Every structure is written in C-alpha cells, then in structure tokens.
Amino acid sequence: MRRVLLTVILALLGAPRVLPAQCDVRVLVAYYSQTGHTRIMAESVAAGARSVVGTQVTLASVEAVDTAQLRAAHAVIVGSPVQLANVAVPVMEFLNRWPFPDGMRDKVGAAFVSGGGISSGEEETQLAILRAMLIHSMIVVGGGEWSQAFGAAAVTDEAPWATLPRGQVAAQFLEKAVRLGRRVATITRQLRCP
Amino acid sequence: MRRVLLTVILALLGAPRVLPAQCDVRVLVAYYSQTGHTRIMAESVAAGARSVVGTQVTLASVEAVDTAQLRAAHAVIVGSPVQLANVAVPVMEFLNRWPFPDGMRDKVGAAFVSGGGISSGEEETQLAILRAMLIHSMIVVGGGEWSQAFGAAAVTDEAPWATLPRGQVAAQFLEKAVRLGRRVATITRQLRCP
Amino acid sequence: MRRVLLTVILALLGAPRVLPAQCDVRVLVAYYSQTGHTRIMAESVAAGARSVVGTQVTLASVEAVDTAQLRAAHAVIVGSPVQLANVAVPVMEFLNRWPFPDGMRDKVGAAFVSGGGISSGEEETQLAILRAMLIHSMIVVGGGEWSQAFGAAAVTDEAPWATLPRGQVAAQFLEKAVRLGRRVATITRQLRCP
Amino acid sequence: MRRVLLTVILALLGAPRVLPAQCDVRVLVAYYSQTGHTRIMAESVAAGARSVVGTQVTLASVEAVDTAQLRAAHAVIVGSPVQLANVAVPVMEFLNRWPFPDGMRDKVGAAFVSGGGISSGEEETQLAILRAMLIHSMIVVGGGEWSQAFGAAAVTDEAPWATLPRGQVAAQFLEKAVRLGRRVATITRQLRCP
Numbered sequence: 001m002r003r004v005l006l007t008v009i010l011a012l013l014g015a016p017r018v019l020p021a022q023c024d025v026r027v028l029v030a031y032y033s034q035t036g037h038t039r040i041m042a043e044s045v046a047a048g049a050r051s052v053v054g055t056q057v058t059l060a061s062v063e064a065v066d067t068a069q070l071r072a073a074h075a076v077i078v079g080s081p082v083q084l085a086n087v088a089v090p091v092m093e094f095l096n097r098w099p100f101p102d103g104m105r106d107k108v109g110a111a112f113v114s115g116g117g118i119s120s121g122e123e124e125t126q127l128a129i130l131r132a133m134l135i136h137s138m139i140v141v142g143g144g145e146w147s148q149a150f151g152a153a154a155v156t157d158e159a160p161w162a163t164l165p166r167g168q169v170a171a172q173f174l175e176k177a178v179r180l181g182r183r184v185a186t187i188t189r190q191l192r193c194p
Numbered sequence: 195m196r197r198v199l200l201t202v203i204l205a206l207l208g209a210p211r212v213l214p215a216q217c218d219v220r221v222l223v224a225y226y227s228q229t230g231h232t233r234i235m236a237e238s239v240a241a242g243a244r245s246v247v248g249t250q251v252t253l254a255s256v257e258a259v260d261t262a263q264l265r266a267a268h269a270v271i272v273g274s275p276v277q278l279a280n281v282a283v284p285v286m287e288f289l290n291r292w293p294f295p296d297g298m299r300d301k302v303g304a305a306f307v308s309g310g311g312i313s314s315g316e317e318e319t320q321l322a323i324l325r326a327m328l329i330h331s332m333i334v335v336g337g338g339e340w341s342q343a344f345g346a347a348a349v350t351d352e353a354p355w356a357t358l359p360r361g362q363v364a365a366q367f368l369e370k371a372v373r374l375g376r377r378v379a380t381i382t383r384q385l386r387c388p
Numbered sequence: 389m390r391r392v393l394l395t396v397i398l399a400l401l402g403a404p405r406v407l408p409a410q411c412d413v414r415v416l417v418a419y420y421s422q423t424g425h426t427r428i429m430a431e432s433v434a435a436g437a438r439s440v441v442g443t444q445v446t447l448a449s450v451e452a453v454d455t456a457q458l459r460a461a462h463a464v465i466v467g468s469p470v471q472l473a474n475v476a477v478p479v480m481e482f483l484n485r486w487p488f489p490d491g492m493r494d495k496v497g498a499a500f501v502s503g504g505g506i507s508s509g510e511e512e513t514q515l516a517i518l519r520a521m522l523i524h525s526m527i528v529v530g531g532g533e534w535s536q537a538f539g540a541a542a543v544t545d546e547a548p549w550a551t552l553p554r555g556q557v558a559a560q561f562l563e564k565a566v567r568l569g570r571r572v573a574t575i576t577r578q579l580r581c582p
Numbered sequence: 583m584r585r586v587l588l589t590v591i592l593a594l595l596g597a598p599r600v601l602p603a604q605c606d607v608r609v610l611v612a613y614y615s616q617t618g619h620t621r622i623m624a625e626s627v628a629a630g631a632r633s634v635v636g637t638q639v640t641l642a643s644v645e646a647v648d649t650a651q652l653r654a655a656h657a658v659i660v661g662s663p664v665q666l667a668n669v670a671v672p673v674m675e676f677l678n679r680w681p682f683p684d685g686m687r688d689k690v691g692a693a694f695v696s697g698g699g700i701s702s703g704e705e706e707t708q709l710a711i712l713r714a715m716l717i718h719s720m721i722v723v724g725g726g727e728w729s730q731a732f733g734a735a736a737v738t739d740e741a742p743w744a745t746l747p748r749g750q751v752a753a754q755f756l757e758k759a760v761r762l763g764r765r766v767a768t769i770t771r772q773l774r775c776p
Contacts, residue, residue, distance in 0.1 A: 083674075083678060084674075084677055084678065084713070084714035084717050084718075085511075085537065085710075085713040085714060085716075085717055086668065086669075086674065086710055086713070086714065087668075089671055089674055089675055089678070092666075092668065092671055092674060093671055095666055096665060096666065096671070100340075101339070101340050105338070106381065106384075116534070116535070117534060117535030117536070118506060118507075118510075118535070118541070118543060119506075119507070119510040119511050119514070119536070119538070119541040119543075120511075120534060120535050120536070120537060120717075121511070121537070121713070121717065122506075122507040122511070123473075123507050123508075123509070123510070123511035123512055124511055124515075124713060126507070127321070127325070127512075128667075128668055128710070130334075131321070131343070131344070131666070131667040131668070131703070131706060132666035132667060132668065134334075134335075134336040134343045134344055134667075135336075135340050135343040135666050135667055135702075135703065136666075137336070137338045137339070137340075137343075139333060139334070139335050139381060140324075140328075140333070140334045140335070141328075141333050141334070142328040142329075142331070144299070144331045145295070145331070146294075146295055146329050146331075146504070146505060146508060147504070147505030147506070147508050147546055148505070148507070148508070149325070149328045149329040149331075149473065149508060149509070150325070150328055150507070153506070153507040155506060155507075158535055158560075159560055160548055172546075172547055187300065187333060190300075190385055191384055191385055193388075194387075194388015277480075277484060278480075278483055278484065278519070278520035278523050278524075279516075279519040279520060279522075279523055279705075279731065280474065280475075280480065280516055280519070280520065281474075283477055283480055283481055283484070286471075286472075286474065286477050286480060287477055289472055290471060290472065290477070310728070310729070311728060311729030311730070312700060312701075312704075312729070312735070312737060313700075313701070313704040313705050313708070313730070313732070313735040313737075314523075314705075314728060314729050314730070314731060315519070315523065315705070315731070316700075316701040316705070317667075317701050317702075317703070317704070317705035317706055318519060318705055318709075320701070321706075322473075322474055322516070325472070325473040325474070325509070325512060326472035326473060326474065328473075329472050329473055329508075329509065330472075340698070340699060340702060341698070341699030341700070341702050341740055342699070342701070342702070343667065343702060343703070344701070347700070347701040349700060349701075352729055352754075353754055354742055366740075366741055488728075489727070489728055493726070494769065494772075515709070515713070518722075519709070519731070519732070522722075522723075522724040522731045522732055523724075523728050523731040525724070525726045525727070525728075525731075527721060527722070527723050527769060528712075528716075528721070528722045528723070529716075529721050529722070530716040530717075530719070532687070532719045533683070533719070534682075534683055534717050534719075537713070537716045537717040537719075538713070538716055575688065575721060578688075578773055579772055579773055581776075582775075582776015
C-alpha cells in the first residue's frame with residue numbers, strides 16, 4: 001500500500017527522482033603519503049564517509065586516480081602532507097590534471113592533511129586544496145566543527161605527539177578525519193539525493 | 195483534490211518538503227560600504243540572486259541585519275571593502291555576532307569585495323569571509339568561474355579604473371557580482387528544494 | 389681623543405650612524421587580550437626581545453598605543469586572540485589607525501596569537517597580521533623555526549591543553565613567544581645598528 | 583688622504599666592515615615561465631635590483647639554480663605563474679630543494695607572479711612563496727606600495743589586458759616588478775652593508 005502511494009506521489013511530483021535509499025553518493029578520497037600519516041588519515045576519512053548509508057567510497061593514492069573516477073565522483077576529499085605550508089608536489093600535480101574548467105563543477109570538495117608542527121602549515125595546506133577546488137567551481141566544506149573548520153589536520157612531530165611510534169597518528173586527529181568523511185558524505189547526499 | 199493528495203504525500207514522506215515551484219529560497223546579501231563601491235556590488239549580487247525563480251532576496255547593510263534574519267536565511271553573501279587585505283571592522287563585528295557554533299550550520303556562504311589596487315587584498319578579503327563561514331560550519335561557494343573563483347571582486351583605484359567617476363564600478367566587476375548572486379541562489383535551491 | 393676621532397669619522401662617512409654598543413633598538417609589543425592568554429604570550433615575547441642587549445621594549449595593550457609610539461618603534465610585534473580565523477576587532481582597529489602609507493615603512497613586523505583549537509585559525513590570524521604589515525610596507529619575520537614559521541601561536545582549548553587552569557598557557561608555546569621576541573630584536577638590530 | 587683616514591677609522595671601529603661602495607649584495611631572481619609572462623616580469627625585477635649600486639644580480643630559471651647559488655645569495659626573489667591560486671609545480675620543487683632548515687636563514691625573500699584573471703590567485707601565489715620563505719626562516723618583504731604589498735603581480739588574460747599580443751605584459755605590471763627588485767636590493771643592502 002505504502003509502495004503504491006509512493007509511486008503515485010513520485011508520479012505526481014513529476015520528477016525522475018529516486019528515493020534516498022536508492023540514491024548512491026560516490027565519494028572519492030584521494031591522498032598522497034610518504035610517512036604513512038596522511039594514508040592513515042585517509043583511511044579514517046573513508047571510514048567516516050562509508051558510515052553514511054548509501055555512500056560508495058573510493059580510497060586511492062592521487063597517482064592512481066584517473067579522470068573517469070574524478071568525473072564519476074560526487075565529492076572529492078583530498079589529503080596531503082604539509083610541505084612548506086603547502087601541498088606536496090604529487091597533490092599539486094593531481095589538482096592540475098583535473099578536468100578544467102567544468103569537469104569538476106558543483107562537486108563537493110574537502111581537504112585533510114598531516115603536518116609536523118602545530119600551526120606550521122596545516123591550515124594553509126588545507127586552504128590551498130580548498131582554493132584549488134573553488135577555482136574548479138566546486139562546493140567546499142570543512143569538518144563542521146570550529147576545531148576542524150578547514151577539514152581535518154593531524155600534527156605528528158611536536159610535543160606531545162612527537163613521541164608516538166613512527167607512522168602513528170593520535171586518536172583526536174583520526175576522529176576529526178572520520179567526522180570530515182561523514183560530513184562530506186552527508187552534505188553530498190543532501191545535494192544529490194533529495 | 196491535488197491539495198489533499200499533497201497533504202497526504204507530505205504526511206507519508208514525513209518531511210516538510212514542498213514542491214520545487216513552491217519552494218522558496220531565502221538569500222541574504224549583507225554588506226558594508228563607505229564609498230558606495232561595495233553597495234553597488236551588493237545590488238548586483240542581489241539582482242543576480244533574484245534572477246533565479248523562487249528566490250527571496252534581502253539586501254541590507256551589515257549593521258541592519260538581526261539574528262532572526264540570519265537564522266531565516268538559507269544563504270548569506272557577505273560584502274566588504276578591502277582594508278589592509280582584510281574585511282572592514284563592521285563586517286568583522288557582523289561575522290562575530292552570528293549565532294555560533296550551530297546557528298549558521300549548513301547554510302550556503304559566499305563573499306564579494308571592492309578594493310583599491312589590483313592584487314592588493316581582494317583575494318584575501320574574500321577568503322577571510324569564506325574562512326569565517328567555514329568556522330560557522332557553512333557550505334562555501336565562489337563565483338563558479340576561474341576568473342572569480344573566490345566570489346566577486348571589484349578594483350576601483352588603479353588604472354584603468356581609477357579614472358571612473360567616484361562611486362562607480364566597472365561593468366566587468368558588476369557582471370561578476372551578478373554571476374555570484376545567481377550561482378549562490380542556484381546552488382542553495384539545489385540543496386533546499388529537491 | 390677617541391671621541392674626536394669618532395666625530396671626524398662620522399662626518400667623513402656622512403652618516404648619522406652610532407656604534408653598535410650605543411645603538412638602541414626600540415621594540416613595541418602590542419596585544420589585545422580577553423582571557424589573559426594573549427597577554428601571557430605578549431609578556432613572553434617582550435622578555436625575549438629584552439634578552440637582546442640594547443633593546444628597549446614597550447609592552448602595551450593595543451588600545452594604549454599612540455601614534456608617537458608607533459613612529460618611534462623600530463619593530464612592532466602584534467598579538468591577537470584568534471576569532472573566526474582572524475584578528476580580534478580591537479587589533480584590526482589598531483592596524484587601521486597606523487600611519488599610512490609611509491609611517492611604518494621598513495619597520496620590522498611580526499605576529500603572535502592564542503587560539504582555541506589546533507589548526508583552527510592560529511596560522512591565518514598570524515598571517516592576517518603579517519599581510520597588514522606588508523601593506524604598511526614593513527619588513528616581516530616569523531619565529532625563525534619551521535615549528536613557528538609565522539610567529540608564535542598558543543593553543544588553549546583542545547586536548548591536551550584544555551585542562552590547564554584557566555588563563556594558563558603551556559610552556560612550549562611560551563618558549564615560542566620568547567624565541568619570537570628574541571629573533572625580532574636581533575634582526576631589527578642587524579638592520580638599524582650596523 | 584681620505585683612504586688613510588678610512589683605514590684608521592675601520593681599525594678604530596674594530597669591525598671587518600667594508601664601506602658601502604665596496605660591499606656587494608647578491609640578489610638571485612629565480613623564475614619559472616611557460617608563456618613568457620613570468621620571464622618578462624623576472625627581467626624587470628632583475629633590472630630593478632641592478633639599478634641599486636653595488637648589487638650583483640643573477641637571473642635564472644628555477645631549474646638552472648643550484649644550491650651553491652642559493653647559499654651565495656643574500657636575497658632571493660621567486661617568480662611563478664599562477665596555477666589554481668598556487669605556484670607552478672617546478673617552483674614548488676625548487677622551494678622544496680632549498681637547504682633546510684638553516685641554509686636560507688635570514689636571507690631576504692620576495693615574490694612575483696603572472697596570472698590570468700584579476701583577483702584569481704595572484705595574491706595567493708605570492709603569499710604561498712612568502713610563506714615558504716618564512717618556513718625557511720627568511721626575512722620577507724613586498725613591493726613597498728599598497729598596490730603591490732605582496733610583491734609584484736601581472737594580469738594577462740582579462741580585460742583590458744587580454745588583447746595584448748601574446749607574451750606581452752602591461753607596463754603598469756612591469757613597473758611593479760622593477761620597483762620590487764629595487765626594494766629588495768635596497769633592503770638587503772641595509773641588512774648586509776652597514
């Protein structure tokens with residue numbers, strides 16, 4: 001009965017719109033990692049995105065992402081180590097080969113990073129990614145909390161985190177990464193799956 | 195009959211969602227202006243937003259905007275003169291009194307500015323507004339073209355524009371303002387009026 | 389005899405240059421503080437500057453600094469709380485009333501901040517101050533270490549620092565503040581006291 | 583006679599200091615260019631630096647600069663095209679291979695760029711270079727005018743400059759480049775040649 005009514009409703013609405021449960025959102029999490037820190041952050045971002053029902057998440061190194069994957073994605077979350085308060089070269093090369101100017105239009109974009117010192121470029125690197133996304137005419141979001149406004153950042157080489165075993169990232173930063181992934185998937189769903 | 199069905203439908207969907215044609219999007223264009231340049235840009239932004247069917251646009255000086263207006267808006271576009279590569283004080287005071295941390299969550303945000311010299315703070319001022327919006331957990335968009343990626347900016351005091359009559363803004367910058375307003379209204383509609 | 393010779397020398401050199409031991413450098417540390425965090429940072433910056441022989445340090449709230457003090461200073465180090473990833477309004481008002489465009493030319497400038505969360509605007513706020521200084525034609529320096537490249541920043545409201553007694557700042561951030569003050573005094577001496 | 587007196591004076595001052603006329607300042611202008619715009623800007627920056635007596639200027643593509651040249655320079659002015667509001671990849675690779683963390687300490691740094699649209703990344707690209715220089719513990723300066731606070735930027739692909747013959751840069755931007763070179767040489771002289 002309910003299904004019949006829904007069919008009627010959809011016909012009345014006159015829209016080729018599918019139901020939320022049947023609408024898939026594709027989130028691409030693309031990262032570059034040298035020490036493993038950014039990769040761990042990427043895995044947490046991906047886990048956060050997967051926690052939103054109906055989200056298909058692709059997790060890949062920036063070198064492995066092709067244009068078809070970029071075009072298919074509804075959202076792209078880019079991760080980079082912090083190098084001189086900027087993205088690493090492979091991340092910049094990745095952003096430069098995105099289809100321009102219209103290939104990424106209106107997709108959702110977000111950023112995450114891992115850096116050495118506190119206030120040593122993490123903000124700037126996230127913002128460098130978001131600025132590139134704005135030039136690609138994307139819709140940009142952060143982590144949705146004032147403590148991770150620009151996305152999600154990990155600090156790995158300054159006290160009290162410098163003493164963690166090599167390659168590990170503190171839980172408080174992984175939580176930010178999960179939250180970012182969840183937020184991006186949720187907002188992208190809101191945009192794509194009415 | 196159709197109204198009855200709609201009532202049934204809405205009750206079944208459990209959502210207060212109205213039909214696209216009946217879904218209004220509220221865009222608030224809030225600006226501060228000393229010389230009139232930013233006000234002219236604001237009027238163009240508002241005109242651009244109004245050109246999207248179903249958009250209610252409020253155009254107001256930042257001092258005149260109250261919290262109820264902020265809460266009611268689905269999108270907020272903020273305009274400022276460029277002062278030391280940053281927003282003017284009344285704009286900063288305005289951003290500081292927005293309901294925080296959740297009052298602006300998931301609203302759409304965008305920025306426009308007018309500045310004196312080329313590459314003399316226009317980018318930074320637009321980005322200062324967008325960064326504040328990200329801290330307010332908003333969804334951020336630019337003008338949707340690579341030549342106005344961060345919103346819309348006017349230059350007024352450097353050649354060839356320094357010779358315009360006082361208070362005037364060149365057409366090429368007003369066009370960017372219109373385009374920004376239209377883009378914000380369109381994307382906000384996509385988010386709010388499925 | 390030596391004094392006579394010096395007079396001769398100075399006349400010959402045609403420069404009003406005094407000897408290093410007799411050359412004082414004036415550093416102004418100007419801050420705004422609400423919770424006390426930025427004030428504590430300011431005191432550490434001042435202590436660092438004072439540790440350089442021949443440095444006269446003035447420590448003052450931004451509201452208390454007059455134009456004569458600004459003109460007399462060879463270096464100005466500005467401190468602000470982080471508010472929406474930007475300077476506090478009194479700091480912006482302070483920067484706006486500096487003598488422009490030439491009153492601050494070639495003075496040395498630097499920045500320090502205190503913020504709540506990690507990577508939540510500390511970088512951007514330091515950079516907002518530095519950008520304003522560049523527009524004032526100043527010479528800009530950071531803390532001289534990659535972990536404090538943009539000046540000195542304290543984090544006060546996120547783990548593990550959120551549990552410190554109210555108003556306290558962790559030692560690792562105060563050390564950065566001291567280092568910043570010392571670096572600014574040293575470089576200003578190099579510029580002013582050959 | 584004057585030379586004898588100078589010798590006496592220098593001995594009395596007890597400093598291994600040479601006279602200004604005999605003190606050379608080495609300025610390295612390093613750029614990357616694809617279309618020729620940044621190269622033309624670089625030539626103007628170099629001309630400006632050369633106009634300051636006692637300045638040795640090296641003009642080179644970033645790929646051609648070796649570490650010995652970097653270490654020998656007292657000032658480095660870096661030029662880049664604007665790509666996604668950031669430096670081009672060869673410029674980032676150049677900044678990444680500078681001797682770190684102390685090889686560039688206290689050298690003077692500055693930036694220039696050429697970009698397509700107005701307010702389309704010129705500021706951000708200059709600032710990306712300056713931020714990298716701050717992380718290298720350099721002393722940073724802009725062009726010394728409010729209209730070129732962050733260095734020197736050219737716009738080449740938006741009206742009224744889009745119609746210039748390919749590869750040309752408008753005079754008003756070349757003037758900024760010359761002024762930047764002159765300012766960097768002057769300030770570096772003040773630091774190195776007391």
